[in-house]
Amino acid sequence: MFSDRVKSIELSGIRKIFDLAQGEVINLGLGEPDFQPPEVVKKALAEGVMRGYNKYGPSKGFPELRELLAEKYSKYTELAADNVLVTVGATEGFMATMQSIVNPGDEVLYPDPGFVIYNPHIRIPGGRPVSYPLLQENEFVPTQEDLEKRITKKTKAIIVNSPNNPTGGVLTDAAIKMIIDLAEDNDLLIISDEVYFNLVYEGEPKTFLGKYDKLIFVNSFSKEFAMTGWRLGYLIAPKEYIEQIGKIHYYTVACPMSPIEYAAIVALKEAPNYVFEMRKEFRKRRDLMYSLLRDIDGVEPNLPKGAFYMFPRVNVDDVVETVKDVVKEGVLCTPGNAFGTNAIDHIRFSYAASEEDIKKGMEIFAEVVKKHRKN
Ligand SMILES: Cc1ncc(COP(=O)(O)O)c(C=O)c1O
CATH class of the missing domain: 3.40.640.10 (Type I PLP-dependent aspartate aminotransferase-like (Major domain))
Incomplete structure:
Protein backbone atom coordinates (compact mmCIF):
# COMPACT_ATOMS: atom_id res chain seq x y z
CA MET A 1 0.00 0.00 0.00
CA PHE A 2 2.81 2.48 0.75
CA SER A 3 5.19 4.05 -1.74
CA ASP A 4 8.74 2.80 -2.15
CA ARG A 5 9.75 6.34 -1.25
CA VAL A 6 8.20 6.26 2.20
CA LYS A 7 9.30 2.70 2.82
CA SER A 8 12.90 3.72 2.15
CA ILE A 9 13.02 6.11 5.10
CA GLU A 10 12.74 5.59 8.83
CA LEU A 11 12.16 7.75 11.87
CA SER A 12 15.07 8.15 14.24
CA GLY A 13 15.29 5.58 17.05
CA ILE A 14 16.37 8.18 19.62
CA ARG A 15 12.93 8.51 21.18
CA LYS A 16 13.07 4.86 22.18
CA ILE A 17 16.29 5.48 24.09
CA PHE A 18 14.82 8.57 25.76
CA ASP A 19 11.82 6.49 26.84
CA LEU A 20 14.15 4.48 29.11
CA ALA A 21 14.33 7.46 31.48
CA GLN A 22 12.03 7.36 34.50
CA GLY A 23 10.71 10.34 36.46
CA GLU A 24 12.64 13.62 36.60
CA VAL A 25 15.33 13.87 33.96
CA ILE A 26 18.31 16.10 33.28
CA ASN A 27 17.87 16.94 29.66
CA LEU A 28 21.18 17.22 27.82
CA GLY A 29 19.54 15.84 24.69
CA LEU A 30 17.78 19.04 23.64
CA GLY A 31 18.22 20.41 20.14
CA GLU A 32 16.83 23.80 21.07
CA PRO A 33 17.60 26.71 23.39
CA ASP A 34 16.23 26.22 26.90
CA PHE A 35 15.14 29.90 26.82
CA GLN A 36 11.71 31.22 25.91
CA PRO A 37 11.19 33.70 23.05
CA PRO A 38 11.77 37.39 23.99
CA GLU A 39 8.85 38.89 26.00
CA ALA A 271 14.88 41.93 19.75
CA PRO A 272 17.82 41.77 17.33
CA ASN A 273 20.31 41.28 20.18
CA TYR A 274 18.44 38.57 22.06
CA VAL A 275 20.63 35.85 20.58
CA PHE A 276 23.75 37.51 21.99
CA GLU A 277 22.32 37.32 25.52
CA MET A 278 21.70 33.60 25.03
CA ARG A 279 25.17 33.22 23.54
CA LYS A 280 26.77 34.70 26.65
CA GLU A 281 25.05 32.04 28.77
CA PHE A 282 25.86 29.25 26.32
CA ARG A 283 29.54 30.19 26.37
CA LYS A 284 29.69 29.85 30.19
CA ARG A 285 27.95 26.50 30.02
CA ARG A 286 30.18 25.31 27.19
CA ASP A 287 33.28 26.09 29.22
CA LEU A 288 31.81 24.38 32.27
CA MET A 289 30.83 21.22 30.39
CA TYR A 290 34.17 21.12 28.59
CA SER A 291 36.16 21.30 31.82
CA LEU A 292 34.03 18.59 33.46
CA LEU A 293 34.26 16.24 30.46
CA ARG A 294 38.02 16.74 30.20
CA ASP A 295 38.41 15.34 33.70
CA ILE A 296 36.66 12.05 32.88
CA ASP A 297 39.01 9.20 31.99
CA GLY A 298 38.27 7.81 28.55
CA VAL A 299 36.44 10.91 27.31
CA GLU A 300 37.97 13.26 24.74
CA PRO A 301 35.89 16.40 24.36
CA ASN A 302 36.26 18.94 21.57
CA LEU A 303 35.96 22.63 22.46
CA PRO A 304 33.07 23.63 20.18
CA LYS A 305 33.32 26.95 18.36
CA GLY A 306 29.59 27.27 17.75
CA ALA A 307 25.99 26.06 18.32
CA PHE A 308 25.27 24.51 21.75
CA TYR A 309 26.50 20.95 21.42
CA MET A 310 29.54 19.08 22.68
CA PHE A 311 30.50 15.92 20.80
CA PRO A 312 33.22 14.06 22.72
CA ARG A 313 34.75 10.81 21.62
CA VAL A 314 34.28 8.19 24.31
CA ASN A 315 36.46 5.19 24.81
CA VAL A 316 33.89 2.65 26.05
CA ASP A 317 32.95 -0.93 25.19
CA ASP A 318 29.66 0.05 23.52
CA VAL A 319 28.49 3.65 23.05
CA VAL A 320 24.78 2.88 22.61
CA GLU A 321 24.73 0.69 25.75
CA THR A 322 26.60 3.41 27.63
CA VAL A 323 24.05 6.02 26.53
CA LYS A 324 21.19 3.71 27.52
CA ASP A 325 22.69 3.40 31.01
CA VAL A 326 23.21 7.17 31.26
CA VAL A 327 19.58 7.69 30.26
CA LYS A 328 18.39 5.08 32.76
CA GLU A 329 20.22 7.14 35.40
CA GLY A 330 18.12 10.13 34.33
CA VAL A 331 20.44 12.05 31.98
CA LEU A 332 19.33 12.43 28.36
CA CYS A 333 22.04 12.48 25.68
CA THR A 334 22.34 11.17 22.15
CA PRO A 335 24.64 8.47 20.74
CA GLY A 336 26.75 9.40 17.70
CA ASN A 337 25.04 6.80 15.52
CA ALA A 338 21.92 9.01 15.47
CA PHE A 339 23.85 11.38 13.19
CA GLY A 340 25.35 8.95 10.67
CA THR A 341 28.02 6.28 10.52
CA ASN A 342 31.28 8.17 10.98
CA ALA A 343 30.97 9.12 14.63
CA ILE A 344 29.65 6.03 16.33
CA ASP A 345 32.22 6.42 19.11
CA HIS A 346 30.88 9.88 20.06
CA ILE A 347 28.06 11.14 22.26
CA ARG A 348 26.21 14.42 21.75
CA PHE A 349 25.51 16.53 24.83
CA SER A 350 23.54 19.72 24.51
CA TYR A 351 24.59 22.49 26.90
CA ALA A 352 21.28 24.30 26.42
CA ALA A 353 20.66 23.42 30.07
CA SER A 354 21.25 25.02 33.48
CA GLU A 355 24.72 24.95 35.06
CA GLU A 356 23.31 22.85 37.88
CA ASP A 357 21.96 20.28 35.42
CA ILE A 358 25.25 20.24 33.53
CA LYS A 359 27.20 19.58 36.76
CA LYS A 360 24.85 16.83 37.94
CA GLY A 361 24.62 15.33 34.47
CA MET A 362 28.39 15.14 34.07
CA GLU A 363 28.77 13.53 37.51
CA ILE A 364 26.33 10.79 36.58
CA PHE A 365 27.91 10.38 33.15
CA ALA A 366 31.36 9.98 34.74
CA GLU A 367 30.08 7.15 36.98
CA VAL A 368 28.52 5.30 34.03
CA VAL A 369 31.66 5.71 31.89
CA LYS A 370 33.72 4.07 34.67
CA LYS A 371 31.58 0.93 34.30
CA HIS A 372 31.89 0.82 30.52
CA ARG A 373 35.46 2.03 30.12
CA LYS A 374 37.49 0.04 27.58
CA ASN A 375 40.80 -1.24 28.98
C1 LIG B 1 21.49 21.96 11.70
C2 LIG B 1 20.02 22.13 11.77
N1 LIG B 1 19.35 22.50 10.68
C3 LIG B 1 18.02 22.68 10.68
C4 LIG B 1 17.28 22.48 11.84
C5 LIG B 1 15.79 22.64 11.79
O1 LIG B 1 15.40 23.91 12.15
P1 LIG B 1 13.89 24.39 12.13
O2 LIG B 1 13.37 24.32 13.53
O3 LIG B 1 13.96 25.79 11.63
O4 LIG B 1 13.13 23.51 11.20
C6 LIG B 1 17.94 22.08 13.01
C7 LIG B 1 17.19 21.80 14.26
O5 LIG B 1 17.66 21.22 15.19
C8 LIG B 1 19.34 21.91 12.97
O6 LIG B 1 20.03 21.51 14.07
Whole structure:
Protein backbone atom coordinates (compact mmCIF):
# COMPACT_ATOMS: atom_id res chain seq x y z
CA MET A 1 0.00 0.00 0.00
CA PHE A 2 2.81 2.48 0.75
CA SER A 3 5.19 4.05 -1.74
CA ASP A 4 8.74 2.80 -2.15
CA ARG A 5 9.75 6.34 -1.25
CA VAL A 6 8.20 6.26 2.20
CA LYS A 7 9.30 2.70 2.82
CA SER A 8 12.90 3.72 2.15
CA ILE A 9 13.02 6.11 5.10
CA GLU A 10 12.74 5.59 8.83
CA LEU A 11 12.16 7.75 11.87
CA SER A 12 15.07 8.15 14.24
CA GLY A 13 15.29 5.58 17.05
CA ILE A 14 16.37 8.18 19.62
CA ARG A 15 12.93 8.51 21.18
CA LYS A 16 13.07 4.86 22.18
CA ILE A 17 16.29 5.48 24.09
CA PHE A 18 14.82 8.57 25.76
CA ASP A 19 11.82 6.49 26.84
CA LEU A 20 14.15 4.48 29.11
CA ALA A 21 14.33 7.46 31.48
CA GLN A 22 12.03 7.36 34.50
CA GLY A 23 10.71 10.34 36.46
CA GLU A 24 12.64 13.62 36.60
CA VAL A 25 15.33 13.87 33.96
CA ILE A 26 18.31 16.10 33.28
CA ASN A 27 17.87 16.94 29.66
CA LEU A 28 21.18 17.22 27.82
CA GLY A 29 19.54 15.84 24.69
CA LEU A 30 17.78 19.04 23.64
CA GLY A 31 18.22 20.41 20.14
CA GLU A 32 16.83 23.80 21.07
CA PRO A 33 17.60 26.71 23.39
CA ASP A 34 16.23 26.22 26.90
CA PHE A 35 15.14 29.90 26.82
CA GLN A 36 11.71 31.22 25.91
CA PRO A 37 11.19 33.70 23.05
CA PRO A 38 11.77 37.39 23.99
CA GLU A 39 8.85 38.89 26.00
CA VAL A 40 8.15 41.49 23.34
CA VAL A 41 7.83 38.75 20.72
CA LYS A 42 5.48 36.63 22.84
CA LYS A 43 3.28 39.70 23.32
CA ALA A 44 3.42 40.41 19.59
CA LEU A 45 2.08 36.95 18.81
CA ALA A 46 -0.93 37.52 21.04
CA GLU A 47 -1.37 40.97 19.55
CA GLY A 48 -1.19 39.60 16.00
CA VAL A 49 -3.97 37.15 16.78
CA MET A 50 -6.14 39.85 18.42
CA ARG A 51 -5.56 42.25 15.53
CA GLY A 52 -6.92 39.71 13.06
CA TYR A 53 -3.77 38.20 11.53
CA ASN A 54 -5.49 34.86 11.39
CA LYS A 55 -6.00 34.51 7.65
CA TYR A 56 -3.93 33.19 4.75
CA GLY A 57 -1.07 35.50 3.89
CA PRO A 58 1.12 35.82 0.78
CA SER A 59 2.63 32.42 -0.05
CA LYS A 60 6.25 33.58 0.05
CA GLY A 61 5.76 35.48 3.30
CA PHE A 62 4.69 38.97 4.38
CA PRO A 63 6.46 41.56 2.17
CA GLU A 64 7.62 43.48 5.25
CA LEU A 65 9.15 40.36 6.76
CA ARG A 66 10.91 39.47 3.49
CA GLU A 67 12.24 43.02 3.26
CA LEU A 68 13.50 42.99 6.84
CA LEU A 69 15.26 39.68 6.25
CA ALA A 70 16.86 41.00 3.06
CA GLU A 71 18.04 44.04 5.00
CA LYS A 72 19.38 41.93 7.89
CA TYR A 73 21.81 40.14 5.56
CA SER A 74 22.50 43.00 3.15
CA LYS A 75 25.92 43.55 4.70
CA TYR A 76 27.01 40.28 3.09
CA THR A 77 25.51 40.81 -0.38
CA GLU A 78 22.98 42.85 -2.30
CA LEU A 79 19.56 41.50 -1.44
CA ALA A 80 15.89 42.36 -2.01
CA ALA A 81 12.64 40.82 -0.78
CA ASP A 82 12.57 38.76 -4.01
CA ASN A 83 15.57 36.81 -2.72
CA VAL A 84 13.73 35.64 0.38
CA LEU A 85 11.22 32.82 0.89
CA VAL A 86 9.62 32.54 4.35
CA THR A 87 9.17 28.86 5.22
CA VAL A 88 7.74 26.65 7.93
CA GLY A 89 11.02 26.25 9.76
CA ALA A 90 14.31 25.50 8.07
CA THR A 91 12.96 21.97 7.76
CA GLU A 92 10.30 22.88 5.20
CA GLY A 93 12.78 25.17 3.46
CA PHE A 94 15.07 22.17 3.04
CA MET A 95 12.36 19.85 1.81
CA ALA A 96 11.11 22.40 -0.75
CA THR A 97 14.72 22.98 -1.87
CA MET A 98 15.40 19.29 -2.38
CA GLN A 99 12.13 18.71 -4.19
CA SER A 100 13.01 21.62 -6.48
CA ILE A 101 16.59 20.72 -7.39
CA VAL A 102 17.01 16.93 -7.13
CA ASN A 103 16.17 14.68 -10.06
CA PRO A 104 16.15 10.90 -9.62
CA GLY A 105 19.75 9.67 -9.62
CA ASP A 106 21.29 13.04 -8.75
CA GLU A 107 23.94 12.83 -6.04
CA VAL A 108 24.04 15.27 -3.15
CA LEU A 109 26.94 15.49 -0.70
CA TYR A 110 26.06 15.91 2.96
CA PRO A 111 28.00 15.88 6.25
CA ASP A 112 28.28 12.75 8.41
CA PRO A 113 27.92 13.20 11.34
CA GLY A 114 25.17 15.64 10.44
CA PHE A 115 21.65 16.80 11.14
CA VAL A 116 19.15 13.98 10.71
CA ILE A 117 17.02 15.42 7.89
CA TYR A 118 19.68 15.64 5.17
CA ASN A 119 19.79 12.00 4.11
CA PRO A 120 15.99 11.47 3.89
CA HIS A 121 15.45 14.87 2.28
CA ILE A 122 17.85 13.88 -0.51
CA ARG A 123 16.28 10.46 -0.88
CA ILE A 124 12.62 11.48 -0.97
CA PRO A 125 12.85 13.13 -4.43
CA GLY A 126 14.92 10.16 -5.68
CA GLY A 127 18.41 11.53 -5.12
CA ARG A 128 21.42 9.61 -3.88
CA PRO A 129 22.84 10.83 -0.57
CA VAL A 130 26.65 10.75 -0.53
CA SER A 131 28.06 11.45 2.91
CA TYR A 132 31.41 13.11 3.58
CA PRO A 133 33.16 12.72 6.95
CA LEU A 134 33.65 15.32 9.66
CA LEU A 135 36.39 14.08 11.96
CA GLN A 136 37.41 15.25 15.40
CA GLU A 137 41.10 15.18 14.42
CA ASN A 138 40.27 17.84 11.77
CA GLU A 139 38.14 19.86 14.21
CA PHE A 140 35.12 18.52 12.33
CA VAL A 141 36.03 20.48 9.19
CA PRO A 142 35.90 18.45 5.93
CA THR A 143 39.11 18.02 3.94
CA GLN A 144 39.44 18.85 0.26
CA GLU A 145 40.49 15.27 -0.47
CA ASP A 146 37.43 13.82 1.27
CA LEU A 147 35.12 16.05 -0.75
CA GLU A 148 36.93 15.78 -4.07
CA LYS A 149 36.92 12.01 -4.19
CA ARG A 150 33.13 11.95 -3.70
CA ILE A 151 32.31 14.32 -6.56
CA THR A 152 31.16 12.60 -9.76
CA LYS A 153 29.39 13.71 -12.95
CA LYS A 154 26.12 13.09 -11.14
CA THR A 155 26.86 15.38 -8.19
CA LYS A 156 24.34 18.19 -8.13
CA ALA A 157 24.84 19.90 -4.81
CA ILE A 158 26.70 19.96 -1.54
CA ILE A 159 25.07 20.55 1.82
CA VAL A 160 27.16 22.36 4.40
CA ASN A 161 26.24 23.14 8.00
CA SER A 162 28.23 25.59 10.08
CA PRO A 163 28.02 26.03 13.05
CA ASN A 164 27.36 22.35 13.04
CA ASN A 165 24.91 20.03 14.71
CA PRO A 166 26.00 17.68 16.30
CA THR A 167 29.70 18.59 16.48
CA GLY A 168 29.71 22.30 17.38
CA GLY A 169 32.34 22.72 14.64
CA VAL A 170 32.62 25.94 12.63
CA LEU A 171 34.08 26.08 9.12
CA THR A 172 37.25 28.14 8.77
CA ASP A 173 37.60 30.83 6.08
CA ALA A 174 39.98 28.50 4.27
CA ALA A 175 37.46 25.63 4.33
CA ILE A 176 34.70 27.89 3.01
CA LYS A 177 36.95 28.99 0.16
CA MET A 178 37.97 25.40 -0.57
CA ILE A 179 34.31 24.29 -0.76
CA ILE A 180 33.37 27.22 -3.00
CA ASP A 181 36.29 26.50 -5.33
CA LEU A 182 35.23 22.86 -5.60
CA ALA A 183 31.61 23.87 -6.22
CA GLU A 184 32.68 26.33 -8.91
CA ASP A 185 34.96 23.83 -10.64
CA ASN A 186 32.24 21.18 -10.67
CA ASP A 187 29.23 23.44 -11.22
CA LEU A 188 27.55 22.47 -7.94
CA LEU A 189 24.87 24.19 -5.93
CA ILE A 190 25.76 24.93 -2.31
CA ILE A 191 23.00 24.54 0.23
CA SER A 192 24.23 26.18 3.40
CA ASP A 193 22.37 25.37 6.61
CA GLU A 194 23.20 28.28 8.90
CA VAL A 195 20.48 27.96 11.55
CA TYR A 196 23.12 28.54 14.27
CA PHE A 197 24.38 31.63 12.39
CA ASN A 198 24.98 33.94 15.36
CA LEU A 199 25.89 31.22 17.84
CA VAL A 200 29.65 31.47 17.33
CA TYR A 201 32.08 31.94 20.21
CA GLU A 202 35.00 33.50 18.34
CA GLY A 203 34.64 36.50 16.07
CA GLU A 204 31.97 37.12 13.49
CA PRO A 205 29.78 34.46 11.82
CA LYS A 206 31.54 32.84 8.89
CA THR A 207 28.90 32.60 6.22
CA PHE A 208 28.65 31.44 2.62
CA LEU A 209 26.33 34.38 1.89
CA GLY A 210 27.68 36.74 -0.72
CA LYS A 211 30.54 34.41 -1.62
CA TYR A 212 28.94 32.18 -4.26
CA ASP A 213 26.17 32.71 -6.80
CA LYS A 214 24.59 29.26 -6.82
CA LEU A 215 23.84 29.37 -3.13
CA ILE A 216 20.74 28.50 -1.16
CA PHE A 217 21.14 29.89 2.35
CA VAL A 218 18.88 28.21 4.90
CA ASN A 219 18.07 29.86 8.20
CA SER A 220 15.38 29.98 10.83
CA PHE A 221 13.88 31.88 13.73
CA SER A 222 14.01 28.64 15.76
CA LYS A 223 17.39 28.99 17.43
CA GLU A 224 18.03 32.74 17.11
CA PHE A 225 14.80 33.70 18.87
CA ALA A 226 14.23 30.47 20.83
CA MET A 227 11.00 29.85 18.95
CA THR A 228 11.49 26.29 17.70
CA GLY A 229 7.83 25.44 18.29
CA TRP A 230 6.61 28.36 16.21
CA ARG A 231 8.06 26.83 13.05
CA LEU A 232 9.32 29.79 11.08
CA GLY A 233 12.34 29.76 8.78
CA TYR A 234 13.56 31.27 5.54
CA LEU A 235 15.67 30.75 2.45
CA ILE A 236 17.83 33.34 0.75
CA ALA A 237 18.75 32.61 -2.87
CA PRO A 238 18.74 34.11 -6.37
CA LYS A 239 15.26 35.29 -7.37
CA GLU A 240 14.72 32.54 -9.95
CA TYR A 241 15.51 29.88 -7.32
CA ILE A 242 12.96 31.46 -4.97
CA GLU A 243 10.36 31.38 -7.77
CA GLN A 244 10.91 27.66 -8.41
CA ILE A 245 11.25 26.56 -4.78
CA GLY A 246 8.25 28.78 -4.01
CA LYS A 247 6.07 26.52 -6.18
CA ILE A 248 6.74 23.42 -4.06
CA HIS A 249 6.40 25.56 -0.93
CA TYR A 250 2.98 26.80 -2.13
CA TYR A 251 1.71 23.30 -2.85
CA THR A 252 3.00 22.04 0.50
CA VAL A 253 2.02 24.69 3.03
CA ALA A 254 0.15 27.40 1.01
CA CYS A 255 1.76 30.11 3.15
CA PRO A 256 3.56 30.57 6.46
CA MET A 257 1.52 31.19 9.63
CA SER A 258 0.29 34.79 9.63
CA PRO A 259 0.39 35.58 13.38
CA ILE A 260 3.86 34.04 13.68
CA GLU A 261 5.06 36.22 10.82
CA TYR A 262 3.60 39.23 12.60
CA ALA A 263 5.59 38.30 15.71
CA ALA A 264 8.72 37.61 13.64
CA ILE A 265 8.64 41.17 12.28
CA VAL A 266 8.65 42.41 15.89
CA ALA A 267 11.49 40.01 16.71
CA LEU A 268 13.68 41.43 13.94
CA LYS A 269 12.86 45.02 14.83
CA GLU A 270 12.83 44.90 18.61
CA ALA A 271 14.88 41.93 19.75
CA PRO A 272 17.82 41.77 17.33
CA ASN A 273 20.31 41.28 20.18
CA TYR A 274 18.44 38.57 22.06
CA VAL A 275 20.63 35.85 20.58
CA PHE A 276 23.75 37.51 21.99
CA GLU A 277 22.32 37.32 25.52
CA MET A 278 21.70 33.60 25.03
CA ARG A 279 25.17 33.22 23.54
CA LYS A 280 26.77 34.70 26.65
CA GLU A 281 25.05 32.04 28.77
CA PHE A 282 25.86 29.25 26.32
CA ARG A 283 29.54 30.19 26.37
CA LYS A 284 29.69 29.85 30.19
CA ARG A 285 27.95 26.50 30.02
CA ARG A 286 30.18 25.31 27.19
CA ASP A 287 33.28 26.09 29.22
CA LEU A 288 31.81 24.38 32.27
CA MET A 289 30.83 21.22 30.39
CA TYR A 290 34.17 21.12 28.59
CA SER A 291 36.16 21.30 31.82
CA LEU A 292 34.03 18.59 33.46
CA LEU A 293 34.26 16.24 30.46
CA ARG A 294 38.02 16.74 30.20
CA ASP A 295 38.41 15.34 33.70
CA ILE A 296 36.66 12.05 32.88
CA ASP A 297 39.01 9.20 31.99
CA GLY A 298 38.27 7.81 28.55
CA VAL A 299 36.44 10.91 27.31
CA GLU A 300 37.97 13.26 24.74
CA PRO A 301 35.89 16.40 24.36
CA ASN A 302 36.26 18.94 21.57
CA LEU A 303 35.96 22.63 22.46
CA PRO A 304 33.07 23.63 20.18
CA LYS A 305 33.32 26.95 18.36
CA GLY A 306 29.59 27.27 17.75
CA ALA A 307 25.99 26.06 18.32
CA PHE A 308 25.27 24.51 21.75
CA TYR A 309 26.50 20.95 21.42
CA MET A 310 29.54 19.08 22.68
CA PHE A 311 30.50 15.92 20.80
CA PRO A 312 33.22 14.06 22.72
CA ARG A 313 34.75 10.81 21.62
CA VAL A 314 34.28 8.19 24.31
CA ASN A 315 36.46 5.19 24.81
CA VAL A 316 33.89 2.65 26.05
CA ASP A 317 32.95 -0.93 25.19
CA ASP A 318 29.66 0.05 23.52
CA VAL A 319 28.49 3.65 23.05
CA VAL A 320 24.78 2.88 22.61
CA GLU A 321 24.73 0.69 25.75
CA THR A 322 26.60 3.41 27.63
CA VAL A 323 24.05 6.02 26.53
CA LYS A 324 21.19 3.71 27.52
CA ASP A 325 22.69 3.40 31.01
CA VAL A 326 23.21 7.17 31.26
CA VAL A 327 19.58 7.69 30.26
CA LYS A 328 18.39 5.08 32.76
CA GLU A 329 20.22 7.14 35.40
CA GLY A 330 18.12 10.13 34.33
CA VAL A 331 20.44 12.05 31.98
CA LEU A 332 19.33 12.43 28.36
CA CYS A 333 22.04 12.48 25.68
CA THR A 334 22.34 11.17 22.15
CA PRO A 335 24.64 8.47 20.74
CA GLY A 336 26.75 9.40 17.70
CA ASN A 337 25.04 6.80 15.52
CA ALA A 338 21.92 9.01 15.47
CA PHE A 339 23.85 11.38 13.19
CA GLY A 340 25.35 8.95 10.67
CA THR A 341 28.02 6.28 10.52
CA ASN A 342 31.28 8.17 10.98
CA ALA A 343 30.97 9.12 14.63
CA ILE A 344 29.65 6.03 16.33
CA ASP A 345 32.22 6.42 19.11
CA HIS A 346 30.88 9.88 20.06
CA ILE A 347 28.06 11.14 22.26
CA ARG A 348 26.21 14.42 21.75
CA PHE A 349 25.51 16.53 24.83
CA SER A 350 23.54 19.72 24.51
CA TYR A 351 24.59 22.49 26.90
CA ALA A 352 21.28 24.30 26.42
CA ALA A 353 20.66 23.42 30.07
CA SER A 354 21.25 25.02 33.48
CA GLU A 355 24.72 24.95 35.06
CA GLU A 356 23.31 22.85 37.88
CA ASP A 357 21.96 20.28 35.42
CA ILE A 358 25.25 20.24 33.53
CA LYS A 359 27.20 19.58 36.76
CA LYS A 360 24.85 16.83 37.94
CA GLY A 361 24.62 15.33 34.47
CA MET A 362 28.39 15.14 34.07
CA GLU A 363 28.77 13.53 37.51
CA ILE A 364 26.33 10.79 36.58
CA PHE A 365 27.91 10.38 33.15
CA ALA A 366 31.36 9.98 34.74
CA GLU A 367 30.08 7.15 36.98
CA VAL A 368 28.52 5.30 34.03
CA VAL A 369 31.66 5.71 31.89
CA LYS A 370 33.72 4.07 34.67
CA LYS A 371 31.58 0.93 34.30
CA HIS A 372 31.89 0.82 30.52
CA ARG A 373 35.46 2.03 30.12
CA LYS A 374 37.49 0.04 27.58
CA ASN A 375 40.80 -1.24 28.98
C1 LIG B 1 21.49 21.96 11.70
C2 LIG B 1 20.02 22.13 11.77
N1 LIG B 1 19.35 22.50 10.68
C3 LIG B 1 18.02 22.68 10.68
C4 LIG B 1 17.28 22.48 11.84
C5 LIG B 1 15.79 22.64 11.79
O1 LIG B 1 15.40 23.91 12.15
P1 LIG B 1 13.89 24.39 12.13
O2 LIG B 1 13.37 24.32 13.53
O3 LIG B 1 13.96 25.79 11.63
O4 LIG B 1 13.13 23.51 11.20
C6 LIG B 1 17.94 22.08 13.01
C7 LIG B 1 17.19 21.80 14.26
O5 LIG B 1 17.66 21.22 15.19
C8 LIG B 1 19.34 21.91 12.97
O6 LIG B 1 20.03 21.51 14.07
